[in-house]
Amino acid sequence: MHLSHEEDDYNVSLSRFESMLKTNKVFFFDSEEFEEIILHYLDMGKASLAKKALKLALEQHPRSTGLKLVQIEMLIYDDKLDAAEKMLNELYAIEPHNEEIYIQKANIYSKRDQHEKAIEELEKALQFTDDYADVYNLMGMEYLFMDNLELAKHNFIKCLEVDVEDQAALYNVVYCFEFLDQQQEAIAYLEKYIDKNPYSEIAWHQQGRLSYSIKNYENALRCFDYATLIDDEFIGAFMEKGKSLEKLKRFEEAIEAYERTIELEDPTSYALLRIGKCHEKLGNKAEAIKFYNKTVHEDPLLDKGWIAITDFYIRLKNFQKALFYVNKALAIDNENQLYWKRYATINRNMNFYEEAEFGYRKAVEFGDAHLDTWLFWIDILQFLGEFDSAIQTLLQASEFFPDEYQIEYRLAGMYYMLQQNDKGKFHLTNGLQLNANNRTLMEELFPVVWNKKIVQNVISKHVKS
Known part of the structure; x- marks a missing residue:
């Protein structure tokens, strides 16, 4: 893959800056280069390097508004809100039409939990910005902080109208719909979104997840199929596809979907457990117990793995082995009513009545x-x-x-x-x-x-x- 000129220049700037730090030589960078270097270190969580870069930048460009705004952003990050506010007021007197001033003011108000005032500043920013999507996204977040999910949803939708590929906004829209218990409306929205952006694997995945939640497993499967066709390494979509196929009792295909997740990444205990369950449904007992054992080997602290083995032996009426494995699960979670009930049932079948009585008592104690x-x-x-x-x-x-x-x-x-x-x-x-x-x-x-x-x-x- 060839780097674009912008990426190439950016990497050269970064290399020159790091070389300067090692040799103590002073190189000249324009203010925009410095901004990119500083923001790179902030994104990497390297605050000390970002501060070094900022200090050198301000020495070379003491009047740069862009660098001062980066400095303000760092002050806000460090909770030095009063100092940031003072600098913003000074910049406002010089550049009252700079939308970034209003955005940073909104950040200060947000940090102070004054979300209504933050929104007022963001509404001012809308008058001067070219990046409407970013401002709508920030407004959506402020409404989320205020627990006003309807207005949050409205602003995230407006963000997506401007920037259809903003994945964070898409996730947030779906979150708002779900929180408001509007699954059908969410599905309808995603259908319209997919009409405009048919190759969004995230949208297909989210629509599948919502369809699954309302038990429309056929549509869920269709959506996950599209998501995996667009991105054939989308592990989450393959996992959800497997779950949908299980619900449709298509166990062999479900195994294939789960196995695909293992091909893409190290085996997860969840995928191994589901494969075991599918094999058991197909009557492949030897394969089922093999995958259950792999599950607990992969994650010995996964109580659901031990319980799967417990239930396997209960169905075979091998209560001696079932008792051994239910004790493993209880060692991990000894306040689980379902596990205590299994413990009691196993002991009752083995005529260990005192242990069975204890198990039923604990099950009730923990909410059965x-x-x-x-x-x-x-x-x-x-x-x-x-x-x-x-x-x-x-x-x-x-x-x-x-x-x-x-x-x-x-x-x-x-x-x-x-x-x-x-x-x-x-x-x-x-x-x-x-x-x-x-x-x-x-x-x-x-x-x-x-x-x-x-x-x-x-x-x-x-x-x-």
């Missing part, structure tokens, strides 16, 4: 709000003979599930077993009122209680009435 989790926990407490704990847990569960017959029948059975017949009758009546057809649940869980005459009398009266 599913009825079956509570019921498994309670039934194990009953099996272990911990009736008081079982009753307390049932009463706690009834606060979350006030109209659940399965809780009422269990409470009735527990109280009858403890000879607290009045309480037993109360909860049995509640259960019958909620769901009399499933009253045989009492017989399954409490056969001794079921055969008691006082229990059958309550049931008979309810059925007859």
Whole structure:
């Protein structure tokens, strides 16, 4: 690739400047060369070199407005806002039509969290600038800081009307649409944008992502296909393409998309995990476990990898191995309700009831709000003979599930077993009122209680009435 004359000159200037620093010789640069050198070092995060260049620049060009504006920009960067403001006021007296003065004033106001005043300055800049896109972009950012997403979106759109290839503005427009929960409007906007700029892989990718979020997987796939045709090294688009193909149950093609991401870059644990899941869906168990093992080898701290292996062995009913791997996941995230529930289920299947009880208790403690989790926990407490704990847990569960017959029948059975017949009758009546057809649940869980005459009398009266 041949460098343009501008790039060539720029590199020569940079080389001459760095040579000057090494030899302590003084070379002459025009003010624009100095500006480019300073901004290069700022972009590289080399503030000390930028300051050296600025000092030399001002020595050679003490009256250059451009260099003074760069100096102001550096003062703002260093939070020396008062000094920057003083210099801006001096420049304003000389060049009141210089849009950069208003932009830097806006930067100062923005740094002081005075975003309305920043916007006022940017509106003044619009009267004098030739770079409307940059000013609209800055206004959009100020409105973002103010959480005014509608006006932020409006300004980013205006920026794109002037500079259709401004990728940062495009991302920001989509962000605003999404934040405002306007996915359909975002897709419609991107369709119009693509009509003007059909080779924007970013626009196709964003439209695909939005289509995926509203479960339009066919359109998502179409968009990701276009994005990868435009840029055949677009890793994110290949990854999203794989996800869309999975949703469409086209697992072999999904594997190809994920494998493409691995060809382009070092394997990611996420891609390896998805390939494993696809192989498992295809019934390729040996390939599935191979990729799951690669996943945790690539990232041993990825709990989702260990859980994938756990679920693989649960489906094979190999609970011994499943227990080993769920413990690996819990070692990484021991506050995950889903992992504790798996731990409990595995132990229950292995008849390790005390461990299962502990697992269900932890799952509830960390936010599991599913009825079956509570019921498994309670039934194990009953099996272990911990009736008081079982009753307390049932009463706690009834606060979350006030109209659940399965809780009422269990409470009735527990109280009858403890000879607290009045309480037993109360909860049995509640259960019958909620769901009399499933009253045989009492017989399954409490056969001794079921055969008691006082229990059958309550049931008979309810059925007859």
